[in-house]
Amino acid sequence: MEFLNFGCCNLSTLLICSGVAVLGLAAFRYFAVIGRSCTSKRRLDGKVAIVTGANTGIGKETALDLAKRGARVILACRDEKKGREAVSYVKEGSGSENVVLKKLDLASLASIRTFSSEILDEEDRIDILINNAGVMLTPYCLTEDGFEMQFGTNHLGHFLLTNLLLDKIKESAPSRIVTVSSVGHYFGSLDFNDMMWSKHYGSQKSYFRSKLANVMFARELGKRLEGTGVTTYSLHPGSINTELGRHLVAGWKAIFKPILYPISWLLAKTPTQGAQTTLHCAVSEEAEGITGKYWSNCSIAKPNKLALIDEDCKKLWEYSEQQVNL
Ligand code: NDP
Numbered sequence: 001m002e003f004l005n006f007g008c009c010n011l012s013t014l015l016i017c018s019g020v021a022v023l024g025l026a027a028f029r030y031f032a033v034i035g036r037s038c039t040s041k042r043r044l045d046g047k048v049a050i051v052t053g054a055n056t057g058i059g060k061e062t063a064l065d066l067a068k069r070g071a072r073v074i075l076a077c078r079d080e081k082k083g084r085e086a087v088s089y090v091k092e093g094s095g096s097e098n099v100v101l102k103k104l105d106l107a108s109l110a111s112i113r114t115f116s117s118e119i120l121d122e123e124d125r126i127d128i129l130i131n132n133a134g135v136m137l138t139p140y141c142l143t144e145d146g147f148e149m150q151f152g153t154n155h156l157g158h159f160l161l162t163n164l165l166l167d168k169i170k171e172s173a174p175s176r177i178v179t180v181s182s183v184g185h186y187f188g189s190l191d192f193n194d195m196m197w198s199k200h201y202g203s204q205k206s207y208f209r210s211k212l213a214n215v216m217f218a219r220e221l222g223k224r225l226e227g228t229g230v231t232t233y234s235l236h237p238g239s240i241n242t243e244l245g246r247h248l249v250a251g252w253k254a255i256f257k258p259i260l261y262p263i264s265w266l267l268a269k270t271p272t273q274g275a276q277t278t279l280h281c282a283v284s285e286e287a288e289g290i291t292g293k294y295w296s297n298c299s300i301a302k303p304n305k306l307a308l309i310d311e312d313c314k315k316l317w318e319y320s321e322q323q324v325n326l
Helices: 002-036 057-069 080-094 109-122 149-171 185-186 203-224 250-267 275-285 308-322
Strands: 048-052 074-077 099-103 128-131 175-180 229-234 294-297 297-300
Touching: 002 250, 002 308, 048 057, 057 074, 057 080, 057 128, 057 275, 074 080, 080 099, 099 109, 109 149, 128 149, 128 275, 149 203, 149 229, 149 308, 175 203, 175 275, 185 203, 203 229, 203 294, 203 308, 229 275, 250 308, 275 294
Parallel strands: 048 074, 048 128, 074 099, 128 175, 175 229, 229 294
Antiparallel strands: 294 297
8 A cells, every 4th residue: 555655646746746847848938948938019001122042931920921021032942843843832821923943052252243233134123132041060161163062152253243232232221231140140150262172071061151241241231231121130930940950961960859849849831930039120119220230039138249240240241242243
């Protein structure tokens, strides 16, 4: 009998502890992982928004939300088949027919120039540009124009794209340019003597550098656009379950899959949750008129102090201009 009582006591203690643990984990996930959402109800009827890398992940959910708000949304994607599927997804989810696909490969200056000139010909206005596309941890490889892939795609591609579209974005003011960076930018650094890692390539270091460049670009762009009514933003979207890890070595993925799944369930956002800070910067009343800042969890955050060195932001701008022949 004593044994049973002891067992009951153990069982109830175990149940209570498990309940507390589950509630604790749920609270942790809700407050620390998912965080704030974009609460703005602003409509975008008559406005035009461009989202790069919109065929999957955060970009696709960002496009869906903008379409639900009534914007004409241009999905700028490199893969036309995936792009067409995403257009159907956004149309079905939003009930809007004003959703179009445009081919854009940010790893090709020629593709960026073709995309931009078509957009300038076809669109009357550009109210929101979202520089979302990105690659992470690629093995050492080069873009069509010989740039290291991560720096070339994540930073230089968006740098050229934004500059080519800038006059129309200014004409459409008040307008916003949002660049998706990463918390990884805190680990980034610049070396103007070897920006493309011709020596000692490290895939992580290169990703971090490209994301630091995103923050510096948004800051410098904000300064250059002061008084025009165009505001700029860079941001960390959180940790999100997307296809971004596609370049992780297959062996590592296989080994860690069994533990990664529950960990990512606990620690990662869904793509819809991951789109919230981008949307907050792109549409919210709270972010209106604020320019050049780095955002995280729908709030202004302090970036890597390297991103606050004005001289280096200007130097990066001039270096990028030379690279893309602007
Ligand atoms: P995904 O890999 O799911 O989506 C990335 C998108 O970028 C895809 O549409 C991809 O197209 C596109 N893309 C890649 N290269 C090019 C190119 N050369 N030209 C045009 N499009 C291209 O990742 P996420 O949605 O997670 O990433 C979106 C952004 O968020 C990235 O900038 C990333 O750095 C950032 N981020 C993501 C985090 C996360 O936890 N997921 C954390 C911090 C930042 P395709 O499908 O054809 O490859």
